[in-house]
Amino acid sequence: MKPNIGPRIWANSIFLLGSPILVAVWVPMYLYYEGNSAWLWVGLVAGWVLTGLGITVGYHRLFSHRAYQANGLWRAWWLFWGGAAIQNSCLVWSAGHRRHHQHTDTDRDPYSVKHGFWWAHIEWILHSDPVRDDFSNCRDLQKDPLVMAQHKHYWTIVFLAGLFLPLALGSLIGRPIGMFLFAGLLRMVITHQTTFLINSLCHLKGDRPWDEEASAADNWLVAFFTHGEGWHSFHHRFPSDYRNGYFWHNWDPGKWAIWLGSKVGFTRKLRRQKKADEIANRGRSTTEVTV
DSSP, X not given: OOOOOOOBOHHHHHHHHHHHHHHHHHHHHHHHHHOOOHHHHHHHHHHHHHHHHIIIIIIIIIIISOOSEEOHHHHHHHHHHHHHTOSOOHHHHHHHHHHHHHTTTSTTSXXXXXXXXXXXXXXXXXXXXXXXXXXXXXXXXXXXXXXXXXXXXXXXXXXXXXXXXXXXXXXXXXXXXXXXXXXXXXXXXXXXXXXXXXXXXGGTSSBOXXXXXXXXXXXXXXXXXXXXXXXXXXXHHSTXXXXXXXXXXXXXXXXXXXXXXXXXXXXEOOOOOHHHXXXXXXXXXXXXXXX
């Protein structure tokens, strides 16, 4: 049984349901009529990496969970690319995510998997929610000038990164429409759908080595496409740890970026939960532990 939901948000519905259909038709047609170009795929991958890290390194680990601290340049950079992912402002995103952790798998969880795969994946975004703009759990972020500036100018970032930047880069290679299609629309759809899988698939399928009773599960395939976010069993057990993939062999570019940032002075006070080390070391070699 689904929770009491508000009216459908038609703008979200048309945009989020229509964009995958649009790229599924437009990309093959473009390649057939205009031909391929390596630069289009470079733009796609670069945009996917930057916006994906903007979500995991910025929105998620830095702002939602305060898993580490960072200087102004780092924070501004990832706020920009997080906004470019078109998943709402950091303030809105963090408020919903904090509610998800506080009320996981209950009716107060905005994207509880208990209401089904599709609800957790995308349907929750397609309906109004009376508490979506309740930022009472983000008093700290409301005091952050950069977060509030990004919230105020969110749509400017969306159009700049999603429309004007791809068109400008595409003009340099004589393919403005192609770059908009690949680095703008296709990149957005891939980032959306893979991020949504964390809320849906990673609460249904995978291993639960850190908490067998929780719905959150580790899924290596989702981790690959979301830059480390798929190690969801660990994350729900230790949400304030800057790592999602605990072991060195866990694919987690997010933790590597944060760690490298600490070596050059961009990040600091990386939080590591000692309890995670205790659990990991029960029958496991300490040489498996990551940085």
